Amino acid sequence: MTSLNDAASEEFLEPQQRFRTVVTTVENKPGVLARVSGLFARRGFNIESLAVAPTADERFSRITFTVDVASAPLEQVVKQLDKLINVVEIRELSPLESVERELMLVIVKSAASNERRHELLDLIDDFRAYVLDQSQSQMLLSLSARPTRLDEFEQRLRTFGIVELQRTGRVALPLLAP
């Protein structure tokens, strides 16, 4: 695996201008996700990606989302979110100071020829993906990486034929202070 510093420098190469990541800590109560997504719908903010799960403290959940800042200024998104009573904390993560990861599961056609099959295995190796299952004609792969890296992997797999693909939406945490 790449070290954290490598990860940071990789992030540095791809600062994302249009999509910004916001991490919110919310009360772990029924309906809170509906409040957040309802707010986005009502105010016309576009969500590019969304991931929800409980935190280490079970009273709270974390909602990580990527917002399209072309649809609304990020400041307005954050301020409106802050007005939701169940939203406890909001952190806007700059790509330079955070690590983002996303998980992809994908079923791909394993190649007809031996040569192509080797190409596929090399690709899996290059991207440090895992083969979770395989049949005569298909492979089930998993890859956890930066979202742009998943995009790239997905692109490369297309030449083999993607049967089914599922991504989780990104999660993020800030880098540690030096």
Next chain:
Amino acid sequence: MDINGGQALVKALEHEGVEVVFGLPGGAILPVYDPIIESPIRHILVRHEQGAGHMAEGYAHATGRPGVMMITSGPGATNGVTPLCDAYMDSIPLVCITGQVPYPAIGTDAFQECDTTGITMSVTKHNFLVTEAQDIPRVIHEAFHIATTGRPGPVLVDVPKDIVDPNNPRSAMTWYEPNDDIMELPGYRPVTDCDPQLLRAAAQLISAAKRPVIYAGGGILKARAAKELLELAELIDVPVVTTLMARGAFPDSHELCLGMPGMHGNYTAVTAMQHSDLLIALGARFDDRVTGRLDGFAPDAKVIHVDIDAAELGKVRQPDVAMHGDCRVVIAALVKELHDCGGRDAQPDRQAWRSQISGWQERYPLVYEQSEPGERLKPQYVLEVLRDSTPNDTIVTSGVGQHQMWTSQYWRFDHPYTWINSGGLGTMGFSVPAAIGAKVGKPDRMVWAIDGDGCFQMTAQELVTAATGRIPIKVALFNNAYLGMVRQWQEMFYDERYSEVYLSYEVPDYVKWAEAMGCVALRAEAPEEVAPAINKANEINDRPVVVEFRCERGENVYPMVPAGCTNSELVVDPSQR
């Protein structure tokens, strides 16, 4: 003390100091209505749940205390959505208690079940679905806390029947006195005061401005900051415009008052803002009805923006100094800062600006042409007579449309909390129930509901509530037989093609209708009948009165900024062109 959830709910309302609840019972809320019989809380039985909500709004606006409505599940709750949205748009503190089907039945499409918290999520500041009887006192306390602090707004508490029904073991609970310490609101931290650095920056901008205008919004009234506003304006000698939501926040008779800005604002208020080099926006939100086309709004003005809601700062217009805080606290601090910086003497000479303003005031006053003999009444004339025949502290409510704009223009609001209308949502039918709520809250004050014939037909049945409840409001019904504002737009922007706007002078017969509802009913058709009818209405104090004024159908509201135009393209009365 072991009691049931229904008793706990009523006791919790008493604990919050609630003196009156506006509501209508039904199946799911039945168990809560039983302990109301023993409670000192006054219950006003409405004829439609929308009326309960607008009454609670009128009560809240007139008294400054949160209004409370209580309604049942399903259709009761959906009928309550309009006033909740109205209160949300106008930041009115409101607590709405809704019945819900028993908790185990939720999600089964039970009789009179609807997803009340889901439906009202986007029209409330917050809502709760209470699942345990034991939580009731805490949640009610949280609801009042949220409704009344920060930017006020409506909060809904949805209560499943099983946790309030004494026949259900799930309603058993042990009473406790709720207080701020037991609230579970980790994400709610309303601010009040602001950064002192910003006060200095604001004071500097003010002292440098040659053509400043104070743009006072409804937040002044919510923060109860009328006194501080007056101090600020007089200290720096800067003219004030009061938005539709802020009428009365600064006295209309004060020489610094320019009146209402916006689409149907005074020429001087609109134009002074357009020419201004500094807008001091206090509790205002740069509503589209105030700004007109945004890219042409007050193009040379720097902006100081004070608001309790951080999301308003920069939402529409980017301020030069953004101050997040309570208007009363921030204005008081700003006044002190300005005193420290030399007070009035440190302000530049603004004689040129003053003369420019008084020039506009002289040239473009509000005008209308008096009706010719045989013509129907001019609504502006009726309003002037009504204004001059009622006490200065009369509370005036209004519906939405032409009559609302004329009232805001022609009334003279010299006291805060005397003007109650539906600004943001523009809810037709607001006037009569809001007046009832205001009268319940301020029984010693005269309350006039100004209404149009279109609006009146939407909520008039609440006059039955007023008559049976001995709530003696007075209604001035401006009957011009049209949905007047829509008619005006069709005349001006749709080539006089009138589509579905004609109502009728004769049907319904408003006098008979009002009498059938237990009101005294009067009608005035000629100018000389106006004052006697009003004087007669003013003498009646044991029941509601409706005075129908037969008005000219073709009268338009001027000035007017046509939709999509900048405020520099204000259209004045034909006689001033």
